[in-house]
Amino acid sequence: xxxxxxxxxxxxxxxxxxxxxxxxxxxxxxxxxxxxxxxxxxxxxxxxxxxxxxxxxxxxxxxxxxxxxxxxxxxxxxxxxxxxxxxxxxxxxxxxxxxxxxx
Numbered sequence: 001x002x003x004x005x006x007x008x009x010x011x012x013x014x015x016x017x018x019x020x021x022x023x024x025x026x027x028x029x030x031x032x033x034x035x036x037x038x039x040x041x042x043x044x045x046x047x048x049x050x051x052x053x054x055x056x057x058x059x060x061x062x063x064x065x066x067x068x069x070x071x072x073x074x075x076x077x078x079x080x081x082x083x084x085x086x087x088x089x090x091x092x093x094x095x096x097x098x099x100x101x102x103x
Contacts, residue, residue, distance in 0.1 A: 027067060027075035034063045035082035043091045057098075 025031075038060035045052045060083060067076040087095040 023074050025072050025074040025078070027070075027072050028078045031064075031067055031075040031079040032082040035060070035079045036086050038063060039083060039086040039090055042087070043094065047094075 038056070042053065042056040042060065045056055047053070064076050064079045064083075067073070067079060084095070084099065087098070
């Protein structure tokens with residue numbers, strides 16, 4: 001059931017991006033699903049366990065970096081956007097903490 005949710009979220013994001021005329025990669029859906037999964041693992045960590053949170057953030061960055069290493073900057077951007085939007089939905093407080101320095 002959880003995997004179905006991730007697939008539906010990724011499809012919704014992809015459909016919205018297609019409507020906007022955004023470029024896509026063959027790996028866009030994979031990147032979006034991985035981003036949703038990374039957020040799910042991150043928000044499941046106890047917020048007082050900073051080492052575990054850092055570990056999950058590093059794993060997410062490694063997933064994103066793999067798309068860049070493969071030369072797929074579009075999929076990396078899709079990962080970033082999906083990660084950010086999903087984290088805002090799942091944990092607005094954590095999203096504010098992580099992204100306030102980037103805005």
